[in-house]
Every structure is written in C-alpha cells, then in structure tokens.
Amino acid sequence: MTELTPRQHAASADLPPAAPPPPTPPDRTARRALLVACGAAFVAFLDLSVVNIAFPAITRDFPETSATGLTWVVSGYAVAFAAFLTPAGQLADALGRARVFLYALAGFALTSLLCGLAPGAEWLIAGRFAQGATAAFLIPAGLGVVLSVTPAERIGVAMAAWTAAGGFAATVGPAAGGALVEWFGWRSVFVVNVPVAAALIAVAWSLTAEDVRHGDGLPDPVGTLATGLGIGAVVAAVTQGQQWDWGSWRTLACGLGGLALLALALWRSRRHPRPAIAVGLWRHRRYALVNAVAFVFGATMFAWLLAGPIWLDAVWHYSVLTSAGAMTVGAIAAMVTAVLAGRAPEQWNRPLAVVGALLFAASAFSMSTDAWNATPAFWSAWVPAGILGGGGIGLLITVLATMAARSLPPRQFAAGIGMNLTARQSGGALGVAILAAVFAANPEDGLAAFHTLFAVCAAIAVAAAVLAALPVRTEEVNA
Known part of the structure; x- marks a missing residue:
C-alpha cells in the first residue's frame, strides 16, 4: 500500500467526511406498502364498475326515483373520483402520504357503509359522491407511499403489480358483483368494502411511523377547491351531456363553469407559493408527454371497455355471468403483459408503449369489421x-x-401521480361521451354503431401510439 505524503495527509484532513450511502428501505416495508396500495386500487377501481351489475336491482328498490336520476349512482362516483385525484395528490404530499391513505381508507369504509344502509335514493347518490371522493385520495396517497419506499430499480415491478391489481378488479368484478346481488342483494356490493378496508388499515398502520410531510404547509385552499369543482363539473358535462342534451343549460353551466374554475386554479397556481396544481411538472417534456398519452388512450380504453359488455348483451345476448366470463380474457391478458412490462429495462419503455397502443388499435380495428356480426x-x-x-x-x-413515476421528484410523488391519473380519467369521460354520441347518431342500426365506435377507438389508439413515439429526454425531473 502506498503511504501518503505529509502534504497529502494535510489535504485529506481538510476534506469533509464522506457522506454515508442513503439507507435502503427494508424490503418488508416496501412489500407492505405495495400490498395495501394494490388492495386499495382493487376496491377503488372495482367500485367504478361493479355497481353497473347492481343497477337494475337498485332501480327496483327505488321506483319513486326516475332511472335518469338514479344514473348518478353510477356516474356520481366516477365524477367525484376524477375531480379529487389532483387535489388529493397535493394534500397527500403536504400532510403525509401514509396518514392521508389511512384516513381515506377509513372514509371509504364509512361511505361504503352509508351506501349500503341508504334509506333512500338521495342518500345513496350522496354516498356514492362521497365514496368516489375518498377513493380518489386512496390512489395517489397509496402510490406515493409505494414510490417513497421502493428502490428505483424496482419501480417498474411495483407499477406492474399495481396495474395488475386493477386488471384483477376488472376480472372478478362482474362475476363477484353478480353473485353478491344474487345471493345477498345490491346493498352487499357496498357493505363488503367495510371488512376489506378494515383489513387494509390493519396492515398499513405501521407505515405512518416513517411518514414525512413535504412542503411548507397546505396548498392554496382557493385553488384546491377550484381544481376539484372545476374538474368535476367538466367531467359531469362530458359524461352527462348526451343525456342532458349538449345544448341544455345544465351541460353548458357545468362545462363552461368548470373550465372557468380550472382557469382560476391554473392562474393562482402560477403565482401562489404553495400551488394547488403542480404546474411546474408540466414544464418537463417527459412528464407532460406521459400525461398527454394517458389522456388520449384513456378515451379509447374507457369506450372500448364499456362497449364490450354492451356488445355481449345487446348483440350476442349473453347472460350476465357468461359476459363476465368472456370479459376475463382481456383482463387476464392485461395482467400478464403488465407483469412483463414491469420487468422490462427502462430503455424499453417507449417502444413498449408504442407496441401496446398498436396492439389495442389492432383489436379495435378487428371489432369494426364484418367479422364481428350478430x-x-x-x-x-x-x-x-x-x-x-x-x-x-x-x-x-x-x-x-x-x-410518470420515474419522472417525478420525491417531494411530489403523490401530486404527480394524482395529475397523471386525472388525465386518464378525464380522457375516459371523453371516451364515454364519444360512445354515447356514436350510438345516438345510429339509433336504428346498432351493429353499425358498434362498428363505427370501434373504428373510432382504433384511430384514437393510433394517435396515442404516435404521441408515445415522440422523442423525450431521459433525465429525470429535478426536485
């Protein structure tokens, strides 16, 4: 070994001690966080669709309420879910992701119980709005916890597991919902969430021990309120526009009023020291492009997923359980490819995104041809x-x-995930509106309406592939 000279000794003495390597989060904590986040995603996304199965039974129990009014039992959850994703992410970063996650789980259990015990349609609709809002807090807070305790090289695997949980909800949701309604009545669809949420709280409780608050306080309250109300109003206008009539005062009031509120929220977020919307993230091309693809693909994906069960019922006349079995084909395929994508190297991300969009486009195009008939x-x-x-x-x-996860600074994990999911849900609302508009334009020929819709879905998926292929810089966003 070469000895240091006196001058080298003196120089080395002036150097600060080497910083210790950052601690690696225990595997057990990372696994626990992923488990509860996947469980929360399962119940949250399950309740987006499972009520469709229970809807006929709900209408029979509340005959004094019009079917049009009762549709808010379905759409109220979706509207509130989309509206609160962005504010939920900001609040989770500010207040502590694990704490917000636990509060949201408790709120989800209570609102589910309210829905299950609702004495009237008004209580049920109110409960569904509240349930959707608490579900919105579950997702970015839960994923924020996962990202904060997961090593960078394992993020892809964690996101794959989380995506697979949503796919599993789509797989078992129709069958489980149909069985619950058949055996225990429609109220059981909501009540069953209570023990599931309680079990997740028991597992997640220890995650609060190392919870960290990011930021200097709560985000701008005026901007936060304007963001939630604005997104909710726009999504309501797009979702209900066909039913209300696109030129009606309700559609225009929700649409224009929501856009005005969002404009106010954006204006304040550019000037406020604690913005309600993390507009700074959009300056980075990679994150902005991911959100653009999520919005565009969300439109075609939601329309395709909704049209499938309608096709099985209206064209092929499948029973509820047979349709549920048929829907598992796509859900299982999604789970398999999600796991494969999560294990792929980071440099494969963009090519895989393009391939995924083109595979989806090929599926939608095949469904628009005469090979799909009565x-x-x-x-x-x-x-x-x-x-x-x-x-x-x-x-x-x-x-x-x-x-999206790899593009975010650690201080804004939940906020960035919340905005990314808002983009996808908002695109989904547009997709539902496209479906309604296509069917309204072809009232006498259902088969032609389906073929037109699937052709539109294929075209939108190709647009998503083109967006995903655009070049981006590979560096991550700096905090």
Whole structure:
C-alpha cells in the first residue's frame, strides 16, 4: 500500500467526511406498502364498475326515483373520483402520504357503509359522491407511499403489480358483483368494502411511523377547491351531456363553469407559493408527454371497455355471468403483459408503449369489421380481440405509470401521480361521451354503431401510439 505524503495527509484532513450511502428501505416495508396500495386500487377501481351489475336491482328498490336520476349512482362516483385525484395528490404530499391513505381508507369504509344502509335514493347518490371522493385520495396517497419506499430499480415491478391489481378488479368484478346481488342483494356490493378496508388499515398502520410531510404547509385552499369543482363539473358535462342534451343549460353551466374554475386554479397556481396544481411538472417534456398519452388512450380504453359488455348483451345476448366470463380474457391478458412490462429495462419503455397502443388499435380495428356480426363467435373473434386489446392495455398502462413515476421528484410523488391519473380519467369521460354520441347518431342500426365506435377507438389508439413515439429526454425531473 502506498503511504501518503505529509502534504497529502494535510489535504485529506481538510476534506469533509464522506457522506454515508442513503439507507435502503427494508424490503418488508416496501412489500407492505405495495400490498395495501394494490388492495386499495382493487376496491377503488372495482367500485367504478361493479355497481353497473347492481343497477337494475337498485332501480327496483327505488321506483319513486326516475332511472335518469338514479344514473348518478353510477356516474356520481366516477365524477367525484376524477375531480379529487389532483387535489388529493397535493394534500397527500403536504400532510403525509401514509396518514392521508389511512384516513381515506377509513372514509371509504364509512361511505361504503352509508351506501349500503341508504334509506333512500338521495342518500345513496350522496354516498356514492362521497365514496368516489375518498377513493380518489386512496390512489395517489397509496402510490406515493409505494414510490417513497421502493428502490428505483424496482419501480417498474411495483407499477406492474399495481396495474395488475386493477386488471384483477376488472376480472372478478362482474362475476363477484353478480353473485353478491344474487345471493345477498345490491346493498352487499357496498357493505363488503367495510371488512376489506378494515383489513387494509390493519396492515398499513405501521407505515405512518416513517411518514414525512413535504412542503411548507397546505396548498392554496382557493385553488384546491377550484381544481376539484372545476374538474368535476367538466367531467359531469362530458359524461352527462348526451343525456342532458349538449345544448341544455345544465351541460353548458357545468362545462363552461368548470373550465372557468380550472382557469382560476391554473392562474393562482402560477403565482401562489404553495400551488394547488403542480404546474411546474408540466414544464418537463417527459412528464407532460406521459400525461398527454394517458389522456388520449384513456378515451379509447374507457369506450372500448364499456362497449364490450354492451356488445355481449345487446348483440350476442349473453347472460350476465357468461359476459363476465368472456370479459376475463382481456383482463387476464392485461395482467400478464403488465407483469412483463414491469420487468422490462427502462430503455424499453417507449417502444413498449408504442407496441401496446398498436396492439389495442389492432383489436379495435378487428371489432369494426364484418367479422364481428350478430352471430356469436367467441373463439374466432372475441378471444383474439380480447388478447390483443387487453395485452395492449397492460403494456401501455404499466409503462405510462412507470414513466410518470420515474419522472417525478420525491417531494411530489403523490401530486404527480394524482395529475397523471386525472388525465386518464378525464380522457375516459371523453371516451364515454364519444360512445354515447356514436350510438345516438345510429339509433336504428346498432351493429353499425358498434362498428363505427370501434373504428373510432382504433384511430384514437393510433394517435396515442404516435404521441408515445415522440422523442423525450431521459433525465429525470429535478426536485
């Protein structure tokens, strides 16, 4: 070993001691965080769709309320869920992600119980709005906890597991919902969330021990309120526009009023020291592009997912349980490709996103052709389309979640995830509106309406592929 000279000794003495390497979070903590985040995603996304199965039974129990009014039992949850994702992420970063996650789980359990015990339709609709709001807090807070305790090289695997949990909800949701309604009545669809949330709280309780608050206080309250109300109003206008009539005062009031509130929120966020919307993240091309792809693909994905069960019921006349079984084809394909995408190297993310969008486009295009007609063709038509479409969803959604997570500074994990999911949910609301508009334009020819819708879905998916192919810088966002 070479000895140091006196001058070298003196120089080395002036150097500060080497900083110790950052501690690696225990694997047990990371696994626990991922488990509860996946469980929360499962129940939150399950309740987006499972009530569709219970809706006929709900209308029979509340005959004094019009079917139009009762549709808010379904859409109220979706509107509140989309409205609160962005504010929820900001608040989770400011107050502590694990704490907000636990409060949201407790709120989800209480609002689910309110829905299950609702004495009237008004109580049920109010409960569904509240349930959607608490579910919105679950997702960014839970994922924020996961990202804060997961090593960078494992983020892709974690996002794949989280995506697969949503796919699993789509797989078992229709069948589980149908069984619960058949055996215990529609109220059981809501009450079953209570023990699930209680179990997740028991597992997640220890995560608060190392919870960290980021920021110097709560985000701008005026901007936060304007953000939530603005997004909710716009989503309500887009979702209900066909039913209300696009030129009606309700549609215009919600749409224009929501845009005005969002403009106010953005204006304040550019000037406030604690902005309600993390507008600074949009200055980075990678994160902005991921959100653009999420919005565009959300539109085609939601329309496709909603049109599938309608096709099975209206064209092929499948029963509820048979339809539920058929829907598992795409859901299983999505889970498989999500796991594969999560294990892929980071440099494969963008090519996999393009491939996922094109696979989905191929599925939608095949469903727009005459090969899909009134004669049931499960093996020759449904299964190939389900594998292509579901596989494409699993690839693209997982890659987008991974790219978004890797683009975020640690201080804004929950805020960035919340905005990314808001983009996808807002695109989904647009997709539902597109579906309604296509069917309204073809009232006498249902088959032509389906073919037109699927052709539109294919075109939108190609647009998502083009966006995903745009070049971006690979450096991560700096805090």
